[in-house]
Amino acid sequence: MPAFLLAILGAAAVVAACWRAGRAIAPHLAPCLSFGVGAMAVSYAVFGLMITHQARMPAMGAVLAIAIAAGMLEPTELNWQPPPLAWGAIFVPFGVWYLTNALAPEVQADPNAYHLQPAVDSLRHAGFTSAITFYDRLPHALEMLFVPAWRVGASSAAKLVHLGFLFATLPVIMHLARLLKLPNTAALGAAALYFCTPVVGFAGTAAFNDAALVYFTLAAVVLALEDRPWHAGLFAGFCYAIKMTGLLAVPIALVIFLHRKQWKRAIYVCIAALVPCLPWLLRNIMQTGNPFAPFLNTWFPNPFFYAWTEQLLTADLRHYGVPLHQRLPELLVGSRLQGILGPTFLLAPLALFALRRLRSSALILLTLAAVFSIPWWMNAGARFTMASLPFLALAMCAALPTRAMGALVALHAVTCWPSVISLYSPQALRLYDFPVAAAFSIESEQSYMRRVSADYRYAQLIDTNTPPGARILDLHGMHPVLSKREFVSSWRSAEGVRLTDGLEFARASGLTSIRTSFREQPICGFKAALQTNLGHPWSIQSIDVMHRGTRVTNNVARWVSASRLSWEGPLAIDASPLSRWWTGQAGRIGDYLQLEFEQPVQADSIRLLVPIWQPLSYGLEICRAGQWISVDESNTPAPELNLRPAAIQQLKQAGVTHIVAPASPEGIGVLGERLVNNADDWNLEVVANLHAVYLLKLR
Numbered sequence: 001m002p003a004f005l006l007a008i009l010g011a012a013a014v015v016a017a018c019w020r021a022g023r024a025i026a027p028h029l030a031p032c033l034s035f036g037v038g039a040m041a042v043s044y045a046v047f048g049l050m051i052t053h054q055a056r057m058p059a060m061g062a063v064l065a066i067a068i069a070a071g072m073l074e075p076t077e078l079n080w081q082p083p084p085l086a087w088g089a090i091f092v093p094f095g096v097w098y099l100t101n102a103l104a105p106e107v108q109a110d111p112n113a114y115h116l117q118p119a120v121d122s123l124r125h126a127g128f129t130s131a132i133t134f135y136d137r138l139p140h141a142l143e144m145l146f147v148p149a150w151r152v153g154a155s156s157a158a159k160l161v162h163l164g165f166l167f168a169t170l171p172v173i174m175h176l177a178r179l180l181k182l183p184n185t186a187a188l189g190a191a192a193l194y195f196c197t198p199v200v201g202f203a204g205t206a207a208f209n210d211a212a213l214v215y216f217t218l219a220a221v222v223l224a225l226e227d228r229p230w231h232a233g234l235f236a237g238f239c240y241a242i243k244m245t246g247l248l249a250v251p252i253a254l255v256i257f258l259h260r261k262q263w264k265r266a267i268y269v270c271i272a273a274l275v276p277c278l279p280w281l282l283r284n285i286m287q288t289g290n291p292f293a294p295f296l297n298t299w300f301p302n303p304f305f306y307a308w309t310e311q312l313l314t315a316d317l318r319h320y321g322v323p324l325h326q327r328l329p330e331l332l333v334g335s336r337l338q339g340i341l342g343p344t345f346l347l348a349p350l351a352l353f354a355l356r357r358l359r360s361s362a363l364i365l366l367t368l369a370a371v372f373s374i375p376w377w378m379n380a381g382a383r384f385t386m387a388s389l390p391f392l393a394l395a396m397c398a399a400l401p402t403r404a405m406g407a408l409v410a411l412h413a414v415t416c417w418p419s420v421i422s423l424y425s426p427q428a429l430r431l432y433d434f435p436v437a438a439a440f441s442i443e444s445e446q447s448y449m450r451r452v453s454a455d456y457r458y459a460q461l462i463d464t465n466t467p468p469g470a471r472i473l474d475l476h477g478m479h480p481v482l483s484k485r486e487f488v489s490s491w492r493s494a495e496g497v498r499l500t501d502g503l504e505f506a507r508a509s510g511l512t513s514i515r516t517s518f519r520e521q522p523i524c525g526f527k528a529a530l531q532t533n534l535g536h537p538w539s540i541q542s543i544d545v546m547h548r549g550t551r552v553t554n555n556v557a558r559w560v561s562a563s564r565l566s567w568e569g570p571l572a573i574d575a576s577p578l579s580r581w582w583t584g585q586a587g588r589i590g591d592y593l594q595l596e597f598e599q600p601v602q603a604d605s606i607r608l609l610v611p612i613w614q615p616l617s618y619g620l621e622i623c624r625a626g627q628w629i630s631v632d633e634s635n636t637p638a639p640e641l642n643l644r645p646a647a648i649q650q651l652k653q654a655g656v657t658h659i660v661a662p663a664s665p666e667g668i669g670v671l672g673e674r675l676v677n678n679a680d681d682w683n684l685e686v687v688a689n690l691h692a693v694y695l696l697k698l699r
Contacts, residue, residue: 002441003156004103010152011160014145017042017064020071029223029231032171036219037231039145039165039212040238040276042067046144047279050118053127060122060148083188086406090192090413094201095167097418101205101431102163103439106155107453111207112479116158118143119150120481132304134492137293139280141241142209154445155481158207165212166204170195172218173390179225180361182398185405189397192409194390196416198430199339199382205431210383213242217387220249221368224256229265232256233272241276244295245375245384252371298585303567304494307585308537313491320380331382335427339382341389343424344412351395358398365395449482458660458693459483465688465695466658473499473651475661475672476693488656499651500671502578506647507674510612511541511577511638515605516620516631520547522600525623528608529592532615538587540572541580542609543595547602551575558598563591577609577638578646596623609638644682648698659684659696 001009022029022038029037045063049055083091106112114135121129129136142165146158153160170191177187194200204211220235236253239246250273257266281291290300295314297307319327322336330337332346351369354362369391376384397405414420421430438448449456459482462472466485472478473496474487490500526545530538545553553573560569564583572581572593583591606622616635621628651659661672676694679686684696 003154003445004440007103007153007156007160010149010154010157011164013064013068013152014042014149014157014161015164017067018145020069021067022071024067024070024073026231029228030171030175032168032175033219033223033231035168036216036235036238038067038071040141040234043141043144043241044276044279046147047141050122050127050144050147051279051283053125055122055127055147057148057151060151064148087188087192090409091195094196094413097431097434098163098166098201098205100434100436100439101201102159103156104159104435105438105445105449106159106207107449107456108206108208109455109479111155111158112455112481114138114480115140115143115207115209116146116150116155116481119147119158122147122151131486132288132293132493133489133496134294134305137284137288137305139241139244139277141238141276141280142212146207155207156439159205162207162209162211163205165215166195166200169211169215169218169390172215172222173394176218176222176225176390177394179222180358180364180394182358182361182394183402185402186394186397189405189409190390190393193344193393193397193412196409196413197341197345197389198416198421198428199341200386200389201416202339202430203383203386208383209242210386213239213246214386214390216242217246217249217372218390220253221256224253224269227262227265229257229262229268230272233269234276236269237273237276240273241280244292245378246387248372248374248387252368301564301584303565306494306497308583309491309497311585314378317379317381318377322380327380331385333425333428335425335429337380337382338429340421340425340428340430341382341385342412342416342421344408344415345392347408348392348396350399350408351392352399354395354399362395362398365391365398369395453482454691455479456482457690461688461690461693462658462660462695470657471655472658472660473656475500475659478660487660488654495654498579499654499656501580502647502650503675504671505541505578505580505611506643507671509577509641509643511609511641512612512614512616513636513638514608514610514616514618514620514633515636516622516633517605518622518631520602520604521624523597523603523622523624524600524626525594525596525628526606527592527594527619527621527623527628529619529621530587530589530615531617531619533589534587534615536587536613537582537585538591538614539580539582540593540608540610541577542575542607543572543593544575544607544609545595545601545603546605546607548604552601552603553595558595560593560595562593569593576646576650577641578643578650608633648683652698657698658687659698660693661696662693663689664692 018038019035021041022034025041026034026037049059118140145161149157149161173191174187216235216239220232220239223232223235232253236249239249254266254269257269284293285291288304289302290297294305295310297305297310320337322330332341333343351366369388372388373385418431421428437443458478462483462485471486474489478487480487489496491497544551562569568581571579581593620631620633622631661675663673663676675682675684675696676686683699685699687695687697
């Protein structure tokens with residue numbers, strides 16, 4: 001069967017199951033809303049299969065079949081009316097364009113990095129992988145719908161499922177407009193403004209989750225306005241299960257009921273919202289100890305993620321390298337925020353005129369648009385504005401007379417067509433063309449991916465030149481979905497950070513020796529405390545308790561305690577200057593690392609090895625007869641050490657067999673350049689390369 005027919009079949013089965021299950025469970029809701037109820041039911045049915053490692057095609061097929069069969073028992077009446085011909089001239093071309101792009105194989109970064117990973121795991125493990133990485137810990141409620149679709153029709157089927165939520169959002173916008181007593185023309189105009197927006201088309205035709213988040217956000221607001229607390233709470237909670245930023249929908253639904261002084265119904269919203277969140281929260285609690293992993297690691301310290309890595313990532317995502325005064329132009333017509341809204345939204349202030357015509361309705365819309373734009377201030381990516389766009393579009397269209405509004409929509413449609421976008425923003429991330437050949441299997445998936453995706457070519461390079469079972473340290477940023485190998489990312493887990501830091505430290509090692517000497521005596525412990533606040537983590541590479549020049553730390557029973565990350569304390573006494581204990585976040589006064597011995601040990605000095613960029617003054621204490629006594633320290637440069645063999649040995653102990661790295665004179669490419677140019681010194685072998693990305697094998 002042609003690939004495009006399999007994609008349509010896989011997506012149609014999932015969408016039909018959501019539709020029919022929704023009609024069976026909630027026939028009293030409008031069809032556009034009951035579809036969401038069915039999507040939640042199917043999503044958690046697949047989640048149950050994934051968590052129990054029963055996510056095989058027979059079981060998933062049975063779930064879809066039961067959902068479809070149950071819905072057939074409930075008669076469905078659709079009162080759908082096609083839009084007027086003039087509006088069809090906007091919706092149809094964009095709809096065809098989106099459909100064609102969705103049928104083509106997935107080439108976008110985030111879907112191939114993690115949105116499609118649960119589907120791949122279902123094939124390899126019949127459930128969730130045992131790996132604990134950054135992306136694996138995010139809630140994946142929408143991705144559960146991708147799993148059965150992908151198993152039938154590959155990435156195109158998952159893209160079509162997501163596109164289904166983009167289409168389903170349009171009647172929800174119309175439904176919201178009717179609730180707010182807005183003209184039908186304003187509802188159509190708002191739907192068209194949202195539908196034609198470039199970032200909406202870009203995200204909605206890929207295996208992202210943003211278009212689905214918009215659908216459930218709108219539906220939660222609609223259900224709250226319709227005075228349905230249980231449904232509003234479920235939809236709002238499911239927003240979090242789709243994307244963590246979707247949690248905003250819960251307080252919004254809650255405020256709507258509190259504003260009406262419906263106290264009991266507000267409680268119902270909270271209870272209902274917790275239900276779709278719990279499976280993902282409990283999974284993280286049981287496996288990492290942090291319900292909100294991979295975030296909030298400062299509040300919930302755990303061995304799998306570092307707060308410092310989280311802080312660096314969120315700081316970078318907050319601005320994408322774009323100064324605050326340039327963010328609005330970049331969002332409208334730029335190229336650095338991973339999508340654009342189009343120049344028409346420069347006229348967004350027109351929405352304020354709606355306050356004069358429709359005071360309460362306009363106030364609701366503008367407030368919702370402002371609140372749901374909050375994620376964009378935390379992550380500057382254009383996709384994070386999508387949840388606010390329908391509310392802003394409704395306010396804009398409601399503020400204008402019919403003809404002026406029609407002209408606004410026509411202008412938006414024209415300026416958002418791909419050939420026009422290329423005139424004013426040639427570098428913008430958007431849908432570029434109609435990939436007809438790839439969409440309808442005229443060109444094979446492999447040929448299409450090789451032609452348009454460098455990341456696919458990198459993945460093929462890896463698969464061709466490594467054996468099955470290879471474990472690869474990824475310093476480049478590979479897309480795991482495209483490869484059959486296991487990758488350890490340089491930042492997505494604590495393990496990846498430790499291994500990468502080990503290589504970096506071996507590349508540019510510089511140590512200071514902090515030594516304290518005292519008369520020979522039995523001691524039962526040692527403590528080093530930080531006496532100043534730092535703007536970076538505090539680390540200790542090694543602690544050596546010495547007696548007459550001999551290291552005795554490893555010869556006695558001991559335990560380690562620390563102010564933070566105490567489980568990594570043993571890394572400071574493992575006799576390797578490459579491994580280290582650190583605070584995992586910015587060091588602060590009072591941070592400490594403490595050794596205690598079950599039996600006193602004879603010692604006359606203690607040596608600490610710390611990086612040269614660390615402070616050189618610590619509060620050092622030894623424990624003698626149960627009393628802690630301060631001792632003085634002296635600082636001397638440590639002898640230069642060749643840590644390269646130890647770094648490679650550390651990789652081997654972690655099961656790493658290869659390294660993939662860029663070789664460029666900036667960023668992490670500096671490390672890759674040193675590894676490639678000095679491969680023999682590192683005991684590495686250059687296996688293959690493509691466009692300055694190198695694959696190296698550990699000897």
